Amino acid sequence: MLNDKQKEMLNEFEGADKSHWNDWRWQIKHCVRDVDDFEKLLDIKLSATMRKEFQGITKVFPMAVTPYYLSLINTDDMENDPVFRQSFPSIKELIISKADMDDPLHEDEDSPVDGLTHRYPDRALLLVSNRCAMYCRHCTRKRMVGDADSIPDREQIMKGIEYIKKTPRIRDVLLSGGDPFLLSDDYLDWILTELGKIDHVEVIRIGTRTPVVLPQRITPELVTMLKKHRPLWINTHFNHPRELTATSRKALKMLSDGGFPLGNQSVLLAGVNDCSRIMRSLVHKLVANCVRPYYLYQCDLSRGLSHFRTPVGKGIEILESLIGHTSGFCVPTYVIDAPGGGGKIPVMPNYLISWSTNKVVLRNYEGVITSYKEPDSYEQTFCDRDCEKCDLFLSLEDADERRSVGIEKLLADYDRSISLVPEGNLRHSRRDEEE
Numbered sequence: 001m002l003n004d005k006q007k008e009m010l011n012e013f014e015g016a017d018k019s020h021w022n023d024w025r026w027q028i029k030h031c032v033r034d035v036d037d038f039e040k041l042l043d044i045k046l047s048a049t050m051r052k053e054f055q056g057i058t059k060v061f062p063m064a065v066t067p068y069y070l071s072l073i074n075t076d077d078m079e080n081d082p083v084f085r086q087s088f089p090s091i092k093e094l095i096i097s098k099a100d101m102d103d104p105l106h107e108d109e110d111s112p113v114d115g116l117t118h119r120y121p122d123r124a125l126l127l128v129s130n131r132c133a134m135y136c137r138h139c140t141r142k143r144m145v146g147d148a149d150s151i152p153d154r155e156q157i158m159k160g161i162e163y164i165k166k167t168p169r170i171r172d173v174l175l176s177g178g179d180p181f182l183l184s185d186d187y188l189d190w191i192l193t194e195l196g197k198i199d200h201v202e203v204i205r206i207g208t209r210t211p212v213v214l215p216q217r218i219t220p221e222l223v224t225m226l227k228k229h230r231p232l233w234i235n236t237h238f239n240h241p242r243e244l245t246a247t248s249r250k251a252l253k254m255l256s257d258g259g260f261p262l263g264n265q266s267v268l269l270a271g272v273n274d275c276s277r278i279m280r281s282l283v284h285k286l287v288a289n290c291v292r293p294y295y296l297y298q299c300d301l302s303r304g305l306s307h308f309r310t311p312v313g314k315g316i317e318i319l320e321s322l323i324g325h326t327s328g329f330c331v332p333t334y335v336i337d338a339p340g341g342g343g344k345i346p347v348m349p350n351y352l353i354s355w356s357t358n359k360v361v362l363r364n365y366e367g368v369i370t371s372y373k374e375p376d377s378y379e380q381t382f383c384d385r386d387c388e389k390c391d392l393f394l395s396l397e398d399a400d401e402r403r404s405v406g407i408e409k410l411l412a413d414y415d416r417s418i419s420l421v422p423e424g425n426l427r428h429s430r431r432d433e434e435e
């Protein structure tokens with residue numbers, strides 16, 4: 001399935017043939033890390049300035065691109081190419097804006113054991129690999145890229161698994177990294193088997209960019225191994241429709257035929273995909289390949305990403321162009337991952353324009369304004385969490401026993417809280433002093 005450009009590139013590797021190109025380990029081994037190889041493989045010449053800048057940037061943020069992903073660059077208009085912009089270092093990465101942070105999402109702080117982030121009540125993020133096939137220039141974990149490019153050892157992963165084992169509230173485990181699919185089949189099988197032994201873990205998710213940058217990694221052997229561990233959800237990371245090549249579509253097909261629900265997490269990137277038409281084409285292509293757009297991320301405040309950030313309004317504009325205009329399952333949830341570790345916060349255009357005690361006024365995607373008459377006879381069921389006395393029928397052996405937190409708590413009938421007050425609120429401290 002090699003195109004002409006890929007065949008030409010392959011000629012640059014002495015003694016290599018198609019079977020090498022299609023072997024993911026060969027692709028990794030021949031990752032392009034320096035500027036000479038980059039020029040040679042693409043048959044281009046970079047300006048002296050670009051070459052010089054390259055040396056400066058890669059000392060801080062190294063480069064690595066698989067020959068396959070490199071072959072997607074359109075050299076006729078290279079500097080505007082979305083694949084080039086995601087993979088080739090830019091001098092702008094050295095601009096540190098005032099808002100930049102090393103670890104904006106506080107992943108290291110919400111980490112009870114090394115390599116595990118426990119942020120939400122019922123799910124945990126386990127970093128199982130430090131390696132990536134390609135170093136995305138927009139990586140949110142840029143702070144870790146290239147340093148100790150090694151796999152967390154069994155002992156560290158086991159500590160994460162032990163933590164999950166003794167925390168029964170965790171029912172969903174996300175494997176990320178790095179890229180979990182850069183681990184060998186056997187090693188990943190071991191991790192999935194250990195997690196599978198934990199009764200309260202109901203689902204496992206894997207976040208991987210290999211279908212985009214190293215589709216050769218999706219082998220029949222990998223799929224056979226993964227099938228033992230269903231229900232397993234796989235999330236990938238396509239940012240531009242150009243990334244859905246014949247090779248990556250084949251990889252996606254193998255995964256969907258394997259019975260894994262597929263999702264996609266894109267990052268909104270200035271100069272790459274901050275355009276409604278590009279996004280619409282992307283989500284349509286994803287869905288045509290059985291991949292459900294899951295999240296569209298606002299670009300994080302990690303160091304060196306300022307040139308990729310867009311205003312939040314750009315994301316809202318994109319959602320406005322999708323909601324109603326295309327299939328509901330084509331529309332990702334647009335989120336800002338809260339700096340300081342507050343988690344993902346969804347952001348949407350407003351559809352609720354006004355309301356009275358028995359009517360709401362809404363607008364649709366076409367701009368049509370409409371009203372919805374609410375029921376006059378709705379009888380509120382007062383909930384005191386005593387299901388025995390309630391007419392509604394929960395009747396589940398394993399019904400969730402947790403109490404409400406956050407805004408949900410303010411809305412709950414059985415909870416008498418009337419406000420949520422930030423810790424250290426001065427007005428409240430004054431009250432305490434007066435008492």
Ligand SMILES: *Cc1c(COP(=O)(O)O)cnc(C)c1O
Nearest residue numbers: 117118119120123124125174344
């Ligand atoms: C994104 C994320 C999750 C999963 O969040 P979902 O909204 O369930 O997809 C879990 N833990 C951490 C630390 C995350 O960043």
